[in-house]
Each structure stands twice: as C-alpha cells, then as structure tokens.
Amino acid sequence: MARIARTTKDVEPQTERRLRELDRQARHPADRVARGAAAAAAQGIVGYRTRSGGHISSFPGGTRRLVLSANAPVTADRLYLVSARAGVWVSGPGYSGADLFLTHTTDGSEPTTSSPDLGGSWVTLREFSIPNQGVIDQLYVPTADHVLSVLLSVVGWDSARSYFVWSADVRRPQLWITDLGVALGPSGVDY
Structure with a gap:
C-alpha cells in the first residue's frame, strides 16, 4: 500500500x-x-416487518387483534411513508368488514392498541371468502429525530362473528417505513 x-x-x-x-x-x-x-434524496425502506407466524385465527369482532410491529430511526423534516397490508376474512354467512389501525410511539417503546393512531383503513368482507386485503398508506413528517415504532392491529365490525388474519405464502401481513427524502412542504390546494 x-x-x-x-x-x-x-x-x-x-x-x-x-x-x-x-x-x-x-x-x-x-x-x-x-x-x-x-x-x-430518498433513502428507501428504512424499517420493515413481514409476519413470520401462521394465520391469526378466530378472534371475536369488536376486539383489536395485534398483527405485527416495526420500527426505524427517523430524521426531522424528512418525509416518510408508513405502509401496511393484511388479508382478513370472516366466518359465517353475510357481509361484514374490518378496520385496520396503525398506532405509534416516538420514544422507542413498543406501541400498543391504546397508543396514538397514525393511520387507518377498512376492508369489506364476503362470507367464508378468501381473505380480502386491507391496505394503509400514511405520510409522516417528524419534527425531531427519534425512533418511530408502529403497530398494525385489526378489529372486526360484528361482535357476534369470528375474524381471521391470513398469514401464509405471499399474502403474509407486512408493515414498512420508507424514507421519501426531504419534506419540501405541501403543494396544491384544499377544496
């Protein structure tokens, strides 16, 4: 040398x-x-989790069921996209639905279902059907550097029915945090 x-x-x-x-x-x-x-410039995916276990079976409607969590260090004034997806299905005849929730913490602790909401979505379910996939995409701009921890949970709409989360093959629940680059501020017009 x-x-x-x-x-x-x-x-x-x-x-x-x-x-x-x-x-x-x-x-x-x-x-x-x-x-x-x-x-x-965008840094890409900075934190993710794919559920490694089997199906989450038979939890009653009206009760939030934990699915998975992920975390990542985030930097002030950068724009992040927090995304999640999970396939849900219901037992019994007739239509129903389920809500998907993202809750979060900013101190590095594990979030719970009572942590502040970050985003949510819902999915309509057909009777005894193949799981319908719910998707959440939520923008997040931190005002200070911290560790963002996010929890995905699911709750069925009907307390008299049982719900399930599919977790096999390519349809496993997923949660990821993507750095989109410096937050330039909003553009466009509200109507």
Missing part, C-alpha cells in the same frame, strides 16, 4: 498540482450542492 506524504515537499511537482486541484474541486460549491442533493 502506498504511503501518503506528510508535506508537499515529499511529492513530485505534477502530483502536488494534481492534489491541489482535487482539493480545490472538493471545496467547489457545485460539489457541495451535489453532496447536499444526495443527502436530501
């Missing part, structure tokens, strides 16, 4: 010129802008 010279006296004049040019380029404003743009 080559040894780095301690002073410019130890290098040849043409090498010294090249080193000075590289140093000048590193301090050039365009280079700083490029480094800033790279830091502002």
Whole structure:
C-alpha cells in the first residue's frame, strides 16, 4: 500500500498540482450542492416487518387483534411513508368488514392498541371468502429525530362473528417505513 506524504515537499511537482486541484474541486460549491442533493434524496425502506407466524385465527369482532410491529430511526423534516397490508376474512354467512389501525410511539417503546393512531383503513368482507386485503398508506413528517415504532392491529365490525388474519405464502401481513427524502412542504390546494 502506498504511503501518503506528510508535506508537499515529499511529492513530485505534477502530483502536488494534481492534489491541489482535487482539493480545490472538493471545496467547489457545485460539489457541495451535489453532496447536499444526495443527502436530501430518498433513502428507501428504512424499517420493515413481514409476519413470520401462521394465520391469526378466530378472534371475536369488536376486539383489536395485534398483527405485527416495526420500527426505524427517523430524521426531522424528512418525509416518510408508513405502509401496511393484511388479508382478513370472516366466518359465517353475510357481509361484514374490518378496520385496520396503525398506532405509534416516538420514544422507542413498543406501541400498543391504546397508543396514538397514525393511520387507518377498512376492508369489506364476503362470507367464508378468501381473505380480502386491507391496505394503509400514511405520510409522516417528524419534527425531531427519534425512533418511530408502529403497530398494525385489526378489529372486526360484528361482535357476534369470528375474524381471521391470513398469514401464509405471499399474502403474509407486512408493515414498512420508507424514507421519501426531504419534506419540501405541501403543494396544491384544499377544496
């Protein structure tokens, strides 16, 4: 491995010129802008979880059932997309539905069903059907750096029926946190 010279006296004049040019380029404003743009760019998925266990079977409607949780460190003034999906089905004849909830904490602790809501969605279910998949997508902009912990839970609408969460093959429940880059602020118009 080559040894780095301690002073410019130890290098040849043409090498010294090249080193000075590289140093000048590193301090050039365009280079700083490029480094800033790279830091502002989306980082992609920063935390995720796919349920590894089997189906969640036979929980009564009206009761929230925990499905899975994920966490990730988040940075102030960046935009994150928290997404979840779960396939739910119901026993018995007739139509029903279920609500999906995302609750969260910002202190690194594990969220519970009574933690603050981050987002929600619902899914309509047919009798004895193959699971219908519910999906949640929620934007999140932290005002300070912290660890975002998110819990996905499900509750069926009818307390007289039993509900199930599918967890096999490619239809396992999933939860992920995606860094979309620097939050530039909202655009558009409310109507």
